[in-house]
Amino acid sequence: MIDFGFTLSKSSTVDLTTLDRSRYDQLIKLVPTARMCMNCGSCGATCTVGEYKGMSVRKVLYGIQRGEDVKAMLSSCMLCGKCTMVCPRGINTRNLILNLCKIYD
């Protein structure tokens, strides 16, 4: 193979037809209310570790719907429950995190 000094770039496109959404589907079975997230961002805004570790339940939930690996974010959660308090849709975010950890295990 010839080294041209450049190669094909990896596409960042989300392909909804082919991406693996199985983790999300598993999660929905365990925590059906997770579907109700409307991406308001309250959880991320209030998250204790969000500003240091980039944690946000919204990003976790959206990420698994888009086939992203959210394990690092999950592991930074301290289960303090502030996100559960602020969620206007009443999603049990602590339950969501714990179940998602199980799915990852």
Add this chain to the structure above:
Amino acid sequence: MIKDGKQKIWADYQKEIPDDHWYYVRSCIRQNFFPASEKMFLEITRNVLGKDIYETPHHTTCGGIAYHADTIPQETAMTMIARQFALMTEAGYENYCPSCITSFGNYVETLETWREFPELEAKIRENLWKACKREFNKPKYLAHTSDLIYHWRDEIRKKAKHLLINKETGEPLRIVEHIGCHYSKMFPHKGVGGAEYPYVLAGMVESWGGQVIDYPERRHCCGFGFRQYLVKANRGYSVSNTHKKFESMEPYKPDAIITNCPGCPYFLDRWQYVIAEQTGKTYGENGYGIPVFTYEEIAGLVLGYDPWDLGLQLHQVAVEPLLNKMGVEYDPKAKYLGLNKEDLMRPEMPNSIKCC
């Protein structure tokens, strides 16, 4: 795909193209990339169709490459364009046809900008006068040279020696048409057929017997992208875009690609080799690539010109598969003979993609 719907859109985007007396300007790069294309345009229009096409050696670049590579400001490019218009005016012409798509885009952009901002036109006129004591009239009609071949496509068809039809099967050849971005994406009404479903090349393909392929990434850029290619660190983006197009068109098994831009045929042609080297994948039949042509080259083949006089030996991807399908006679031994019949020697053949 509903053909009627496309025809309705095509009907909305027709432009007036005068039948004769055109002032012709060349592209900066086409003579290096596809050396016989511009010559063939003049040959076909002047000698086959009997049109008056005027050309002067005094014209320069339109500044398009520098403008799109961010090295000159728009006013400079406009002043260069003003000088080209001055040459046209001095020659007594009012219909202007550039051979380059980016030039065409720049001319349209300049004329539209002057229409919106007459004070800028006045300033450019002053610049030109200061620089070289020239004055100009704006062209009455502006068309890309592919618009002209489109305009005369049925006359070419009447004189055709070969059609875009598979000689063995009698089936129309499957042709991908690729339009240069600067043709109509900026000003859809200035292009034949508009920007979403341009008809300029599709019209030629249909007239000459071929079948146009509409594949999902049809509207996507060829990958040239000026700075994406010109800066080596960006070249991965350039080839990735080309790769995306080939992946998208592959299932349709195209027999050839027809283009109307200087950069597109070059990159669609050369990048097939690079992609083959990097991924081992080729997109034509039996290890070949998909041959890529300019519209002048296709017109030349249709009219029965010798493929080697059309400069097709300079393509990276072998053109022979298409020549065979069309039933074009050619002498394989003459492929690398110069105009004086001297041997030009053989290029090194890649292993990754089959060439002749």
Add this chain to the structure above:
Amino acid sequence: MKQNIVIIGGGIAGLEAAKQIHNLGYQTFLVEKSDHLGGHVASWHRLFPDMIATKPLIKDMISAIKGVTVFLETQVNDVEGVREGYRLSLSNGINITAQAVLVASGFQLFEAQRKEEYGYGIYDHVITNADLEAWMNGNKDQRIPAAPKAIGFVHCVGSRDLKAGNSQCSKVCCMTAIKQAIEMKERFPNAEVYCFYMDLRLFGKKYEDFYINAQRDFGIHFVRGRVSEVSETIDGRLQVKAEDTLIGRPLKVQLDTLVLMSGMCCNPLIQKLAEQARLEIDSDGFLKSRDNITNIIESGREGIFFAGACTGTKTVPETVAEARAAALSIHNYLLQND
């Protein structure tokens, strides 16, 4: 003498106003350009939020206007101010001198083929919200396959689109998309259903509840990003591109049917009417009310009133309420002038 009132437009605004005005004892004329009453709503299948069927609703509205003189397939050729009010010449040759005129000419659905990038009328499986309602009403439509695996809805088609000449939000399309998405999911439970939106504008009664149902009970996927381009794949499906703006990445998906939520636009006929009756056009292109807070149903000219979508995008209940209000305003106006 019984006073004459002419209502221009036989949609739900015209029907409701005709009923009320007739009940108030006026000689009522209803002029409709098409061959049927009920306007756009008549061709709809069900209405949110309670999924009321439109057929019986329109039937009831039509049966409630007995005694009203209805001219179908009739247009207003000219309007002339006279001492008694306005003299209208109709395309059927009849002239009426009316003491008051109610404009209820409604809206025009955006012509989806104008958004060329979506390929309506070009790709085999692109339809509009109106096409889908017609299909749900039992009309055959080849563009909807027997067992779709994926269905998409594009919000804001021709609405909030300066380039299309429509800056206005069409107001009901977000809710219509969610309603139709649910209806499709009910018919095709195994299909993935995607809504492509810029903002979800769910302002009305129980609209937000519908949204929650769509998410929680039907698993409809909401993608925040406007569809930029549609193309056809080799197996005749659609490839749709958008940006997933919530994650900042480009997105594509293959669909079996794409539904374009064509928005409400100004009815082009109001231009002519405005010239004839010397009515003003507001900055958004719709007819200009005396003011847009408390006098939406009054025009700048005495004796000419408005109801419904001729002054802007409206929901069905808003339109019906305006029609009733307009009837009362006309009544008060005529009492004052007596």
